[in-house]
Amino acid sequence: MPELPEVETVRKTLRNLILNRTIESIDVYYSKIIKEPNLSDFTSKLVGKTLKDINRQGKYLIFIFDDIALISHLRMEGKYFIKDQSESIEKHEHIVFNFTDGTSLRYHDVRKFGTMDLRYLNEIYTTNPLKKLGLEPFDPLMKVAYLKDKLSKKEVAIKTCLLNQQIFTGLGNIYVDEVLFLSKLNPEKKASKLSNNDFQKIIDNSVKVLNKAILLGGTTIRSYTSSLGVTGRFQNELNVHTKIGEPCPICNTIIEKIRVNGRGTYYCPNCQK
DNA sequence: GTGACCACCTGGCCGC
DNA sequence: TGCGGCCAGGTGGTCA
Numbered sequence: 001m002p003e004l005p006e007v008e009t010v011r012k013t014l015r016n017l018i019l020n021r022t023i024e025s026i027d028v029y030y031s032k033i034i035k036e037p038n039l040s041d042f043t044s045k046l047v048g049k050t051l052k053d054i055n056r057q058g059k060y061l062i063f064i065f066d067d068i069a070l071i072s073h074l075r076m077e078g079k080y081f082i083k084d085q086s087e088s089i090e091k092h093e094h095i096v097f098n099f100t101d102g103t104s105l106r107y108h109d110v111r112k113f114g115t116m117d118l119r120y121l122n123e124i125y126t127t128n129p130l131k132k133l134g135l136e137p138f139d140p141l142m143k144v145a146y147l148k149d150k151l152s153k154k155e156v157a158i159k160t161c162l163l164n165q166q167i168f169t170g171l172g173n174i175y176v177d178e179v180l181f182l183s184k185l186n187p188e189k190k191a192s193k194l195s196n197n198d199f200q201k202i203i204d205n206s207v208k209v210l211n212k213a214i215l216l217g218g219t220t221i222r223s224y225t226s227s228l229g230v231t232g233r234f235q236n237e238l239n240v241h242t243k244i245g246e247p248c249p250i251c252n253t254i255i256e257k258i259r260v261n262g263r264g265t266y267y268c269p270n271c272q273k
Numbered sequence: 274g275t276g277a278c279c280a281c282c283t284g285g286c287c288g289c
Numbered sequence: 290t291g292c293g294g295c296c297a298g299g300t301g302g303t304c305a
Contacts, residue, residue, distance in 0.1 A: 003299095032281090059299080075299055076282085092283090107296080110283045113299070129300090156276065173298065261277080263298070 002074040004136070004170035005213035007059050010080060014061075015054045018083055020108060021099040022050045024067075030094035033107065036117050045118055046070065046097070055130075058133050058169035062124065069124050075113035081106045099118045134167040137206035147199040151191040158194060159187035160261045162202070175213065175239040177266050179205045187265050188258070213239060241267040 002010070028034070028045045034042050049065035055061065063070040072078070081093075085104045089096065095107040095116070107114065117129060134150070135142045150167045151158075162168050162176045169224055171179065180187050183201040185194070194202075216237065239249050243266055244257040253270035 073299080076297080077284095109282095110284070111298090113282065115300085154275090160276090163299080262279095264296085 002059065002076075002078065003172035003175055003213075004056075004059055005175075005210055005217075007056055007061060007074065007216050009217045010074070011054050011056045011061055014080060014082075017049055018099070018103075018105055019053070021101060021103065021105075023047050023097050024100045026096045027089075027096040028094070028096065029089070029096075030112055032112065033094050033109065033114055034116050035128060042116075042118055057125075058131050058136060058165055059172070060130060060133075062130075066122070067121055069119050069121055071117040071119060071124070071129060072107070073115045073129070075109070075115065076111050078107065078109040081108055081115045132166050133169045134165060135167070136170045137203060137210060142203055143200045144196050144203070147202065148196065151194065151199070154191035156191060157260050158185060158191045158202075159263070161191045163261075163263065169205075170210065171266075173205035173263055174238070174241045175206070175209055176208050178239055181240045181268060181272060182209065184271055187260050187267055240268060242266065 023046050026046060028039060028043070031039045037045070045068055046065065049068065050064060051065055053064040055064060059073060061072040061074070063072065064071060072265060083104055083106055083271060085098050085102055089106075090108070093106045093108050094111050094112065097105040097107075099105070107116075115129075119127055135146060146169075151161050153240070154161055159176055162171050162179065163173065179202060183198065185202070211225040241253050243255040246255050247253070248255055248268040248271060251268065251270045253268050255266055256269055258265050258267070
């Protein structure tokens with residue numbers, strides 16, 4: 001599933017391919033992807049607009065048009081593909097942005113979990129969904145003091161807290177498992193029990209894991225591929241996620257799988273006590 | 274305010 | 290072979 005490194009890979013790929021194209025029309029085959037505004041306003045506000053830039057905040061893609069931004073979340077299996085308009089619409093292609101040059105940007109989502117919102121440029125960061133996001137690990141303000149302030153009174157598992165995008169933005173299930181492994185922290189340990197040193201390790205290892213994943217184009221597990229079918233290579237670097245029954249790369253203890261707040265969680269019971 | 278739980282959604286996998 | 294049930298999981302909403 002797309003997490004921050006996968007979204008960043010999609011952003012870079014699309015930015016290189018479709019900048020400065022102008023929307024001629026939009027075909028919507030599954031309108032529930034669009035959250036705000038309504039379908040009619042969504043299309044009328046975008047048609048005729050030229051794509052100026054593509055940014056990212058956490059796991060959200062931000063398509064910057066002339067005066068308006070399309071904020072897209074890929075959720076579990078969202079993908080973008082660029083195709084000629086003459087190519088037939090495939091199953092699971094729910095929203096198609098047709099450009100004036102005869103090409104199209106197609107949003108493909110098997111599980112239909114993805115979302116799209118339109119916002120004027122001056123309200124992108126002052127309204128949801130981006131307003132509520134916490135800091136990314138790369139943010140200069142991401143310090144031990146920030147995490148301590150947010151987590152020191154949390155009586156829930158640290159894994160649950162790191163998946164909370166309102167606190168720690170950008171990590172999903174895969175990378176949280178990897179960060180906690182590198183930090184030698186048990187995913188079920190209560191956030192309130194963590195030390196300053198633990199918080200620092202979480203920050204450092206998050207940056208380390210995400211940077212490496214971005215470099216390798218993200219992680220390809222199950223069905224995820226970025227736009228144009230580009231697959232990531234970070235899955236070859238995973239230490240614990242999906243490694244149930246395999247030996248820990250550090251101590252050879254067998255990796256176990258548990259559920260933390262309903263999420264499949266992989267960890268080494270020896271390294272992460 | 275906090276934490277637990279559920280809905281959304283479909284393909285893949287497993288057991289019968 | 291075919292069918293039913295479960296699992297995967299990010300986020301928002303609801304409820305206690």
